[in-house]
Amino acid sequence: MSKVHKVILLIEKSRAFGRGLLHGIVQYSNFHGPWLFYMEPEINKKSRKHPYEWIGDLEADGIIGYTWDTNLIKAIVSLGYPAMIRGLEKPTLNAYCIVTDQVAIARTAVEYxxxxxxxxxxxCGFDDMIWSQQRGENFSKIVLESGFKTYLYKQPKTKRFRSPDKEQVIIAKxxxxxxxxxxxxxxxxxxxxxxxxxxxxxDIKVPSEVAILGVDNDELICGLSYPQLSSIALSTQKAGYEAARVLGKLMEGQKVAENEQEVHVSPLHVVTRQSTDIMAIEDKQVAEAVHFIRNHSKEVIQVGDVAEASGLSRRTLEQRFRKVLAHSVHEEIKYARVNQMAKMLIGTNLSISQIAWSLGFPYTNNISRYFKRQKGISPLEYRKKYAPK
Structure with a gap:
């Protein structure tokens, strides 16, 4: 009978990022385990007992952690247990990294x-959080590369002004x-x-005056807000599965390849809700054309269809499109169609040929070339990289 591994999970589970990791970890354990999981006892939280005061007593086989606490990370590494840690700067002998692709997240936001x-x-982020600093820096850099500037919110230095009720007034100003x-x-x-x-x-109107885009796509937070909040969905479930897979190899004493020593959390797509449901385009007919394209992304439409919907001639629409958005109508159609396909690759179990058929592509090869020109990888590679197992 194979050994049942004992794994400590130091993962905060009240938010989407942690829950996504946990879903992936459990999924791996169900297929390849079972594993016996330990999470921080509630009594320890109430007594404010630090995790490194009890994790060494459990004689576990491995640890998966989600923390930026440098003392806790040092304690985990010093124990010598096989570990996967979000917050670890670089891989060590037995501890490897879960890394969030902050550049790709920022780029997704800017492009959107x-x-x-x-x-x-x-x-607007949190000045004391490393991940938030990185996110803001990358967002500002990509905006600057696009020829624009970013207005950065700076938190008050005094902690007593950082309570939600006080800081929200400061953010309002x-x-x-x-x-x-x-x-x-x-x-x-x-x-x-x-x-x-x-x-x-x-008394600022959302989204007509301020459009708001978050990260993590926490459906409870986004859905319970009014207006509902748009957010960037991340590949946390996939990352949790991969982190568990690598940890499994470490616990079995197997060699881990260099390219497996970092598990990446990447952006999947933007989930649009009311907080960004607007076209900030002064040319109303171009805005109507873009709305038409995105509302018909599952259908085979031509530039002529878009021109008719906008009430403009094809030539006039093309000229105004290039002036306002710096690309052609056909490129906008391709962008919308490929994004629709990407969502279906991640969110459904349909085969690539079924997706091609549903989107009106008669041949799988056609849609694969179409997709690769936009995303840089084939549909199969995209699904393998981002879809949950």
């Missing part, structure tokens, strides 16, 4: 806002000072809620 027609950008309309990227979905509350305090 640009497609909506925004040319003013802001970022910052939002009032910004030019409108403006696209605001939030550090995560919790921060999106703060920005939304600040908009209500300042």
């Amino acid at each position: 806002f640009m497609e909506l027609g925004f040319r003013r950008f802001a970022y 910052w939002l009032i000072s910004l030019p409108k309309p403006i696209a605001v990227m939030a550090g995560n979905d919790d921060r999106s809620q703060d920005i939304l509350a600040a908009c209500k305090i300042a």
